[in-house]
Amino acid sequence: MAKVRVLFLCTGNTCRSPMAAxxxxxxxxxxLGQSEAxxxxxxxxxLAAIPGSMASPQAMAVLREEGLDLTAHRAQQVxxxxxxxxxxxxxxxxxxxxxxLEWDPATRGKVWTLGEVSALAGKDTAETQDICDPFRQGEExxxxxxxxxxxxxxxxxxxxxxxxxx
Numbered sequence: 001m002a003k004v005r006v007l008f009l010c011t012g013n014t015c016r017s018p019m020a021a022x023x024x025x026x027x028x029x030x031x032l033g034q035s036e037a038x039x040x041x042x043x044x045x046x047l048a049a050i051p052g053s054m055a056s057p058q059a060m061a062v063l064r065e066e067g068l069d070l071t072a073h074r075a076q077q078v079x080x081x082x083x084x085x086x087x088x089x090x091x092x093x094x095x096x097x098x099x100x101l102e103w104d105p106a107t108r109g110k111v112w113t114l115g116e117v118s119a120l121a122g123k124d125t126a127e128t129q130d131i132c133d134p135f136r137q138g139e140e141x142x143x144x145x146x147x148x149x150x151x152x153x154x155x156x157x158x159x160x161x162x163x164x165x166x
Contacts, residue, residue: 005041007086013046013075022068027153045078058142092131117156
């Protein structure tokens with residue numbers, strides 16, 4: 001497979017999905033090295049995004065604590081073309097996954113919640129755990145969401161490595 005395309009989805013594409021995309025990019029570079037990590041295209045979008053919106057100030061702040069910069073991020077609305085192009089679609093909640101499967105049944109087999117990825121990688125964890133929406137909450141809630149996302153990254157990287165070796 002030439003390139004693996006990973007698409008993160010949340011509601012507005014200003015909090016969870018851009019955080020997850022930035023954190024995954026860094027995790028892939030750390031685990032695979034820069035040249036192998038370039039074989040993975042990571043993007044994000046929203047199910048109800050206002051296109052052009054910036055990442056929330058709290059998301060920017062808690063990722064800045066990690067040495068990551070979201071200032072260039074601009075929200076985009078998910079399209080069927082994005083879904084078709086993606087090899088792996090990761091939602092933040094079970095409800096978002098259900099919505100996608102109803103809206104575009106062709107996503108079946110490549111859409112998972114971020115929590116389910118642990119099961120895909122063979123890990124025995126809470127694969128049904130949703131990543132809560134921190135929108136309009138304080139930085140402490142965003143930090144908790146950041147940590148929930150980071151906890152899913154090892155199994156996600158393991159799964160992506162399996163895809164790359166096929």
